Amino acid sequence: MKFRVERAEFNDALGDVSRIATARTSAMPALAGIELAVSGETLTLSATDKEISIQATLSVGGQNDGIAVPSARILTDLVRGLPDGKIQVALEGESLVVEAARNRSSVHCYAASDFPKIIHASAAEGTVSADVFGEALRQVVRAASADLSRLALTGVLISNQAEGLTFVATDSYRLAVRQVAGTALAGESTVIIPARALGELSRLIKDAKTITYRLAADRATFTVGNTTLSTSLLAVQFPNYKQLIQPSYPNKLAVNREALLDAIRRSKVFARDTIPVRLTQGAGSLRLSVHTNDTGETIEELDAEYTGPEITIGFNPDYLLQGVEACNGETITIESSDPIKPAVLRGSTNDGYLYLVMPQRLTS
Amino acid sequence: MRLVVARCTVNYVGRLEASLPEATRLIMVKNDGCIAIHADGGAYKPLNWMNAPNELREFPDRWEITNPKNETLTINMLEVFSDAIHELGEDPGLSKDGVEAHLQELLAADPSVIEDGLTLISREYPTAIGPVDLLCRASDGTTVAIEVKRRGEIDGVEQLGRYLEYLRADTSLGLLRGVFVAQSIKPQARTLAETRGLSWKEVDYDELRGRRKDDLRLF
Numbered sequence: 001m002k003f004r005v006e007r008a009e010f011n012d013a014l015g016d017v018s019r020i021a022t023a024r025t026s027a028m029p030a031l032a033g034i035e036l037a038v039s040g041e042t043l044t045l046s047a048t049d050k051e052i053s054i055q056a057t058l059s060v061g062g063q064n065d066g067i068a069v070p071s072a073r074i075l076t077d078l079v080r081g082l083p084d085g086k087i088q089v090a091l092e093g094e095s096l097v098v099e100a101a102r103n104r105s106s107v108h109c110y111a112a113s114d115f116p117k118i119i120h121a122s123a124a125e126g127t128v129s130a131d132v133f134g135e136a137l138r139q140v141v142r143a144a145s146a147d148l149s150r151l152a153l154t155g156v157l158i159s160n161q162a163e164g165l166t167f168v169a170t171d172s173y174r175l176a177v178r179q180v181a182g183t184a185l186a187g188e189s190t191v192i193i194p195a196r197a198l199g200e201l202s203r204l205i206k207d208a209k210t211i212t213y214r215l216a217a218d219r220a221t222f223t224v225g226n227t228t229l230s231t232s233l234l235a236v237q238f239p240n241y242k243q244l245i246q247p248s249y250p251n252k253l254a255v256n257r258e259a260l261l262d263a264i265r266r267s268k269v270f271a272r273d274t275i276p277v278r279l280t281q282g283a284g285s286l287r288l289s290v291h292t293n294d295t296g297e298t299i300e301e302l303d304a305e306y307t308g309p310e311i312t313i314g315f316n317p318d319y320l321l322q323g324v325e326a327c328n329g330e331t332i333t334i335e336s337s338d339p340i341k342p343a344v345l346r347g348s349t350n351d352g353y354l355y356l357v358m359p360q361r362l363t364s
Numbered sequence: 365m366r367l368v369v370a371r372c373t374v375n376y377v378g379r380l381e382a383s384l385p386e387a388t389r390l391i392m393v394k395n396d397g398c399i400a401i402h403a404d405g406g407a408y409k410p411l412n413w414m415n416a417p418n419e420l421r422e423f424p425d426r427w428e429i430t431n432p433k434n435e436t437l438t439i440n441m442l443e444v445f446s447d448a449i450h451e452l453g454e455d456p457g458l459s460k461d462g463v464e465a466h467l468q469e470l471l472a473a474d475p476s477v478i479e480d481g482l483t484l485i486s487r488e489y490p491t492a493i494g495p496v497d498l499l500c501r502a503s504d505g506t507t508v509a510i511e512v513k514r515r516g517e518i519d520g521v522e523q524l525g526r527y528l529e530y531l532r533a534d535t536s537l538g539l540l541r542g543v544f545v546a547q548s549i550k551p552q553a554r555t556l557a558e559t560r561g562l563s564w565k566e567v568d569y570d571e572l573r574g575r576r577k578d579d580l581r582l583f
Contacts, residue, residue: 172581239583274573275473293484294472340580358580 001066002090003038005058007082007100010089013045013056014076016204016227020054021047021072030114034072036089036096038062046118047072052197053118054204056227063090069115070096070107078105120230121216126186130208130224136167136178137202139326139353144195145171152236155192160184164352168241169195172358174319175241175342176326179352187215192238197231204229244342244356249335251308253281257324257332257347263288263300264321270298276314276360279334281306290317313339314362323355366393369446370439374401374412378435384411386442391427393420395452399429399437412437463547463569468497468512470572471545475500475510477572478545478565482508496527507537516549516564521556528562 014034023032028050035046043060046053068091078098079087088099095106137156145153150172157168164181197220204224205211212223221230267277270290280287286304291297313336324332329348336343339362345355368391374384389411390402397416414429414437421428429437468487475482481503489499489509498510509531511524521544528542544557544564557564 170582172583173579175582241582244582274470292473293475294469294487342582356582358582361580 001036001038001068002063002088003043004061004063004086004088005043007079007084007087009058010087011076011079013058013227014072014079017045017047017054017056018072018076019047019203020049020052020200022049023073028114028116030069030110031116032071032073033069033110033115034075035067035069035112035115037067038065040065046115048116048118050116051194052200052229052231054200054227054229055118058226066091067112068096069110069112071110074107078107118230119219120228121187121214121219121221123187123214123216125212125214127210127212128183128185130205130211132180132183133211134202134205136165136180137198139178139355140167140169140176141195141198141202142169142322142326143171143174143176143355144169147171151234152192152238154195155234155236155238156195156198157190157192157238157241158185159190168238170239170241172239173316174323174358175244175356176323177241177245177354177356181352185213185215187213188217191215191220192234192236193220194231194234197229201229245344245354246337249337249344251281251306251311251336253286253304253306253308253334253336254331254348255286255302255304255334257327257330259302260286260332261321261324263302264317264324266300267298268317268321270295271317274360276362277317277320278312278314278362279320280310280312281308281334281336282310308336311336311339312362313343314360315343315357316360319357323357326355327353365395365452366449367391367446368393368444368448370441371443371445372401373440373442375438375440376412376435377438378433382412388445391439401439464512464514466573467514467545467547467567467569470569471510471512471567472498474572477567478510478543479508479563491527491530493526493530494523496531502541506539506541507531509540509542511542511544513544513546516544516546516553516566518550518553518556520544520546521553521560521562521564524557524562525560 018034021032021034031049037044041059041062043058044055046055082100082103090097094109096109098105140156144156148154153171159166163179165183165185167178169176201222204227208224214221219230219232221228267288267290270292271277275290275292278289283306286302289299323345327345327347328351331348333346334343339359342356342358371388373386376382392400397418399418400410400413402410414431418429418431426441427439471477472484472487475484482500485499485501487498488495496509497512500508500510502508509527511520513520524542524544528540531537531540542562544562545567547569549564549566554564
């Protein structure tokens with residue numbers, strides 16, 4: 001195997017693909033590698049952790065077809081540090097030899113036969129706007145759980161519903177729902193995709209205009225430009241989230257989004273983990289306060305429109321901040337009914353997004 | 365921080381005379397003026413060193429370092445392989461194990477987890493022999509010194525004992541007792557704590573850090 005490639009293009013492709021390579025699985029050391037396959041004038045880079053795989057193709061000056069599987073980390077770090085210009089890459093024996101300018105480096109390779117075959121979803125192809133899909137992922141993926149003991153919560157439910165294409169994620173403390181009216185996906189009408197895979201997909205979107213997808217019963221494949229991400233789907237029952245959303249709430253607060261974001265960030269200097277930020281909502285104002293035994297306290301007042309009796313609700317500051325960040329528009333509304341029942345955040349753009357967040361119990 | 369790797373010989377003249385024969389070594393010149401000469405082995409102890417303040421004079425073939433006590437360290441540079449200066453900036457100091465520090469933070473936020481009615485006086489209460497993790501006030505007015513560890517072993521109990529001994533010299537603290545807190549405490553450490561009149565308490569880190577059993581959840 002031998003090819004010449006521009007360092008910058010090779011570096012970008014390695015950056016996209018190598019993130020998924022993993023050194024954690026000692027049973028399959030080749031998963032820490034990145035497969036480089038040259039066929040004619042095309043180089044295909046592949047990495048996988050067996051659940052998720054990413055492949056990218058590049059046009060190169062191919063000289064000899066072949067396959068090599070060097071360490072993803074070593075090759076990525078090496079190429080990142082090389083000067084711009086042409087790089088010559090060749091497999092010599094069991095090592096990948098990289099030559100650029102006056103540098104010649106040799107990277108040991110894994111046996112190509114140890115690298116698993118990348119599988120893509122076998123289903124009809126569809127396309128969706130990258131802007132729309134990417135924004136929905138930005139708003140929803142954050143609410144998914146990383147706790148593998150509750151597998152269903154580590155995924156994002158994507159389904160065609162009457163209201164439009166619906167994205168849902170929850171970690172049981174908050175729930176994010178985004179509905180995209182007038183859009184539906186072809187293929188499986190309901191899938192649960194690992195949030196980790198969708199996080200990677202978000203990074204690949206960059207300035208792409210469209211995403212091509214294939215949704216099969218057990219696998220989803222997304223193509224953005226020259227890069228393809230495939231992931232196995234979660235075969236689990238997603239929680240019945242619809243029952244959590246009330247049609248209306250007695251208390252409604254409207255506050256400037258940026259002012260609220262800044263105030264939460266300031267309160268986070270004191271609030272953390274088990275120490276909630278308290279939102280006291282009353283006529284014409286919202287007061288954020290945090291009290292700690294050891295570091296001190298902070299209180300901040302914001303102008304707000306409020307209907308309902310005065311109420312104080314405590315929230316995990318990170319969950320609240322992430323919810324406000326995900327809402328679009330100049331104004332945020334927070335609807336609530338009780339200090340121990342979930343509150344709903346929505347942005348003023350009415351983009352079909354809501355973020356339900358469970359309060360934290362307040363002690364005197 | 366200046367790091368020099370060089371083949372060198374070293375002579376020290378001061379309280380005693382010592383010399384290092386020719387070998388390749390790492391010479392560290394720290395920003396505060398300290399100098400340490402290291403071999404390629406051993407975790408922390410240099411072969412030779414001079415604490416600040418020092419005066420370092422560089423000659424083409426040797427360095428001469430002298431201090432106000434008229435001790436002199438002469439490094440004869442036979443071949444310099446590397447001479448690099450790095451700006452390290454201000455050091456934040458030694459940080460505790462992440463879990464242990466977080467455990468302390470969580471207990472400071474709610475000391476009643478350790479004992480009903482306990483309120484925080486100070487976290488990292490300073491003493492000349494080191495900071496006491498938590499100093500609290502019990503509901504009966506007693507001052508309570510608390511040592512927090514991830515794993516409760518004998519050395520933690522002994523550490524708490526030393527703090528209490530020191531704190532008792534400060535009569536303004538009034539009646540004083542100690543509690544040894546950890547995620548799990550070994551039987552020997554429990555026995556030692558009880559023998560020395562100390563209480564002990566095991567706490568659940570996961571529960572403290574927001575995964576409380578009474579946490580409000582959507583489902």
